[in-house]
Amino acid sequence: MGETKRKVRSDRKKDVKPTVDIELYECVSRISHITKTPIKDVGEIFCKHGLYSKKVIDNLSQYFRRNIQFNNTLYMGNRELLSERVTRKPSENRTRITIRFRQEVYDHISDLAYALDRTVSTTVAMLLDAAVRNTDILNQYVGEYVDEVLDDNRKKELRHVLKYINKNNPYEDEVTLYHLINNIMDKAVDKTINARIAIDSWLDQVIDREED
Structure with a gap:
């Protein structure tokens, strides 16, 4: 008998493990504690909100090296910008965080990474930081929790x-x-x-x- 292939779930998530500043990790951890939500889920929610927020993408667009149409807006890249591929020195003030994304969201993050000319992991770190700093997203998330409890x-x-x-x-x-x-x-x-x-x-x- 031949081996039976295991069916791949259509909603299977992909792991991304960005390295972030300790301050950002502690902030996400704090939000996790307040809302009793796992850190990985908090990271996913904020990245998704940021990914579809014009304010967040507008902010990140200053680092775009390639042209891209995102959320129905055409952003022009700047090839003169230095690529993140320049080696960054390790820092004790950084730590790794694991976030899981559905394929559709992961694909959109990959598009963003293409525009930034950065790895998906680095892009997630930038996206998470920009989303957490957006008070509209932060207050919406905490507000929804308050409304629930x-x-x-x-x-x-x-x-x-x-x-x-x-x-x-x-x-x-x-x-x-x-x-x-x-x-x-x-x-x-x-x-x-x-x-x-x-x-x-x-x-x-x-x-x-x-x-x-």
């Missing part, structure tokens, strides 16, 4: 507090939903509790102070 009253209270903080904020930088929840998690006495419990406890304290 908090009831309507708690969501309303949290948005009210955030609006109040920004209205009375003496600093130029806007306090985003992610920054607020990150701060709440930092101040939680029990570092192992989930975000919902931490937010509930924090809101109770804020409301109690307002009623005093």
Whole structure:
């Protein structure tokens, strides 16, 4: 009898293991902790959002060495730019992260890598960094998590507090939903509790102070 070939799943994912700065890894790890989502999934979600965000691709286009049409926009490459193939010295401030992509997304990342004249791995590192730095993507992701775990009253209270903080904020930088929840998690006495419990406890304290 001949060997039976194992059927390849159509939704099979491809592993990419980019090397990223420690600061980026810690940021992704923090988002993972807040939303109780594996790091590999957080990385995949942010890369996908970034891949289809005009703002993110516009930002990365400054590094394009080849012309490419991406998301219905034609970007012109600049051959004068130095290629990433120039050897980069190893750094202790970098670490490897594993992200898995469906074939369709992987193919689009490969197109982006072609425009950048970089490896897929390096392209994923750049894409992840650009996506995490995009406050629209960050707040959308954290906002969707908050919508999922908090009831309507708690969501309303949290948005009210955030609006109040920004209205009375003496600093130029806007306090985003992610920054607020990150701060709440930092101040939680029990570092192992989930975000919902931490937010509930924090809101109770804020409301109690307002009623005093």
